[in-house]
Amino acid sequence: MQPSLGFHGVTTERQFIRDLQSQFPARPPVTIGIGDDGAVLDVASHTQQVIVTDLLLDGVHFDLNVISPFLAGRKAVAVNLSDLAAMGCRPTAAFISLAVSRDHVQASPSFLSELYRGIQQMTDEFQFSLAGGDTNSWAGPFAINVCLTGVPFLDRPFLRSQAQAGDAIFVTGPLGGSLHHGRHLTFMPRLQISEWLSRTVDVQAMMDLSDGLSLDLYRMMEASGTAAQISASDIPIHSDVPAEWSFDKRLAAALGDGEDFELLFTVRAAEAATLQAVAEAAAVSMFDIGRVTHGSGIQVIDPLGNRQIMNVTGWQHKL
Amino acid sequence: MQPSLGFHGVTTERQFIRDLQSQFPARPPVTIGIGDDGAVLDVASHTQQVIVTDLLLDGVHFDLNVISPFLAGRKAVAVNLSDLAAMGCRPTAAFISLAVSRDHVQASPSFLSELYRGIQQMTDEFQFSLAGGDTNSWAGPFAINVCLTGVPFLDRPFLRSQAQAGDAIFVTGPLGGSLHHGRHLTFMPRLQISEWLSRTVDVQAMMDLSDGLSLDLYRMMEASGTAAQISASDIPIHSDVPAEWSFDKRLAAALGDGEDFELLFTVRAAEAATLQAVAEAAAVSMFDIGRVTHGSGIQVIDPLGNRQIMNVTGWQHKL
Numbered sequence: 001m002q003p004s005l006g007f008h009g010v011t012t013e014r015q016f017i018r019d020l021q022s023q024f025p026a027r028p029p030v031t032i033g034i035g036d037d038g039a040v041l042d043v044a045s046h047t048q049q050v051i052v053t054d055l056l057l058d059g060v061h062f063d064l065n066v067i068s069p070f071l072a073g074r075k076a077v078a079v080n081l082s083d084l085a086a087m088g089c090r091p092t093a094a095f096i097s098l099a100v101s102r103d104h105v106q107a108s109p110s111f112l113s114e115l116y117r118g119i120q121q122m123t124d125e126f127q128f129s130l131a132g133g134d135t136n137s138w139a140g141p142f143a144i145n146v147c148l149t150g151v152p153f154l155d156r157p158f159l160r161s162q163a164q165a166g167d168a169i170f171v172t173g174p175l176g177g178s179l180h181h182g183r184h185l186t187f188m189p190r191l192q193i194s195e196w197l198s199r200t201v202d203v204q205a206m207m208d209l210s211d212g213l214s215l216d217l218y219r220m221m222e223a224s225g226t227a228a229q230i231s232a233s234d235i236p237i238h239s240d241v242p243a244e245w246s247f248d249k250r251l252a253a254a255l256g257d258g259e260d261f262e263l264l265f266t267v268r269a270a271e272a273a274t275l276q277a278v279a280e281a282a283a284v285s286m287f288d289i290g291r292v293t294h295g296s297g298i299q300v301i302d303p304l305g306n307r308q309i310m311n312v313t314g315w316q317h318k319l
Numbered sequence: 320m321q322p323s324l325g326f327h328g329v330t331t332e333r334q335f336i337r338d339l340q341s342q343f344p345a346r347p348p349v350t351i352g353i354g355d356d357g358a359v360l361d362v363a364s365h366t367q368q369v370i371v372t373d374l375l376l377d378g379v380h381f382d383l384n385v386i387s388p389f390l391a392g393r394k395a396v397a398v399n400l401s402d403l404a405a406m407g408c409r410p411t412a413a414f415i416s417l418a419v420s421r422d423h424v425q426a427s428p429s430f431l432s433e434l435y436r437g438i439q440q441m442t443d444e445f446q447f448s449l450a451g452g453d454t455n456s457w458a459g460p461f462a463i464n465v466c467l468t469g470v471p472f473l474d475r476p477f478l479r480s481q482a483q484a485g486d487a488i489f490v491t492g493p494l495g496g497s498l499h500h501g502r503h504l505t506f507m508p509r510l511q512i513s514e515w516l517s518r519t520v521d522v523q524a525m526m527d528l529s530d531g532l533s534l535d536l537y538r539m540m541e542a543s544g545t546a547a548q549i550s551a552s553d554i555p556i557h558s559d560v561p562a563e564w565s566f567d568k569r570l571a572a573a574l575g576d577g578e579d580f581e582l583l584f585t586v587r588a589a590e591a592a593t594l595q596a597v598a599e600a601a602a603v604s605m606f607d608i609g610r611v612t613h614g615s616g617i618q619v620i621d622p623l624g625n626r627q628i629m630n631v632t633g634w635q636h637k638l
Contacts, residue, residue, distance in 0.1 A: 037402040038371035043362040052357035055416035055453045083356040097374035134374045145464035
């Protein structure tokens with residue numbers, strides 16, 4: 001990494017780096033953090049490492065005309081933490097690149113510091129390091145790329161491709177309405193539940209719900225070479241979805257709105273009842289929504305018991 | 320990571336992922352590459368890992384009105400490989416996020432495939448994996464973030480902070496004229512020399528020359544708590560710097576143009592003569608340009624033997 005660009009002179013750059021080093025201490029396993037060509041991580045105590053990355057763009061993933069740089073920074077890290085949670089991993093280090101619009105910095109000199117405070121809320125909450133990055137300014141809109149390293153809570157990462165026919169399918173919370181109600185900016189990544197699951201049950205397949213249950217379940221089943229049958233009345237619908245809407249409209253929101261950042265996972269059917277009982281006792285949010293089957297595609301059983309083929313909807317960018 | 324966004328439908332997205340998986344095979348130590356929430360690396364055989372990242376922006380680091388997407392993709396990876404070379408590391412995996420301008424894709428449907436061919440030139444040359452990333456389209460200009468993992472050629476990474484008074488200062492090639500002559504797009508990252516140095520000599524401090532010898536040497540000396548005295552007539556000037564220019568103007572280009580992507584490093588003075596002899600015998604490019612001293616700042620001895628304090632120039636972004 002370049003320690004940073006984007007400054008009028010060496011002194012300003014040095015001060016910026018020192019401020020970052022003080023705001024973001026190098027926590028183990030980071031041994032060399034911000035300030036050299038690259039960061040150094042001690043990987044001696046683990047055999048496997050997971051790396052996730054997501055690029056968030058102003059006007060696509062959030063709108064800086066409406067939200068604060070704090071929330072933009074927080075969200076950029078949180079969506080990556082959600083990916084680590086989905087892999088059954090705790091975070092170890094963050095690498096964050098910024099393309100900062102000159103307009104934003106001119107309009108608000110505190111733009112960068114607010115942004116970094118949003119990032120810091122996540123690094124402090126989950127005790128990992130900002131270990132590197134690259135800061136540039138340009139005439140384009142704001143963009144932020146986050147790359148996180150993580151290590152499994154237990155001995156192995158979870159994959160989306162390991163569902164097997166017969167598995168029970170769970171989600172960790174109610175779905176829908178996230179984008180309209182701003183939950184996509186303030187959600188807490190499900191690292192705690194991921195660790196609890198790692199230690200409580202034999203997770204088969206896991207992923208996070210970023211593009212909507214419909215599309216993400218489709219992806220998990222396709223990756224696993226399996227099909228799914230889910231029960232419409234078992235899908236938890238978030239209170240952010242208007243109660244006065246028809247059931248079909250509310251269900252469509254839960255299936256298709258996206259950005260829920262809950263976990264979607266499967267366990268052997270024999271473990272399902274025990275898991276739900278243990279989760280209830282521990283006050284861990286957990287919803288059994290259906291079963292993995294042989295074949296391909298998603299069947300939805302409606303409240304009248306009719307089977308329907310689910311349309312693969314969900315939130316997708318268009319090129 | 321999201322396996323990819325930016326597509327009209329699941330089928331197109333799946334085909335894009337499959338194409339990438341076939342173009343970029345998962346090479347060890349990557350065990351799970353493109354297609355899940357994150358990539359998995361086997362880190363059992365190393366105790367230390369280095370991670371570098373750089374964000375390159377259209378209109379700042381290259382101009383897509385002038386250069387091909389192939390060269391943009393190639394450069395984005397190559398500058399990160401240069402950072403790994405500076406740390407004495409070989410690359411193990413790449414994570415590449417793209418913000419693609421809709422205009423580019425509409426103007427040239429092959430934009431993405433040309434870009435990935437440029438990336439592939441580097442992953443094939445140095446035998447590492449594209450293991451993850453995130454692809455988005457937007458109304459903004461093109462941006463590409465590359466994050467690379469690497470492991471030391473030998474037992475430890477090299478740092479910029481380890482120069483000591485008395486060390487000899489070397490650069491691995493002639494400097495200047497890179498941006499004007501397009502060398503910044505086609506340079507070969509100095510991984511081979513980095514490995515050769517790792518095995519040949521006890522490197523003290525090392526970094527790569529991205530912002531010009533003047534600024535980068537200043538940074539190395541500051542990080543090491545040392546000063547430097549360099550000899551103007553020993554600084555190798557690239558043939559891309561016009562021969563008809565005055566010596567002072569040619570020297571200024573070598574010191575300040577930037578984007579040379581050669582290595583700057585120090586070794587104990589007692590090793591300097593041996594190193595140069597061995598390098599010559601092995602046809603490895605190597606230039607002894609001065610000595611590390613106590614104190615701070617950079618002194619330049621001009622061809623008449625006069626000492627001057629070097630202005631810290633070099634290529635920097637302005638916020």
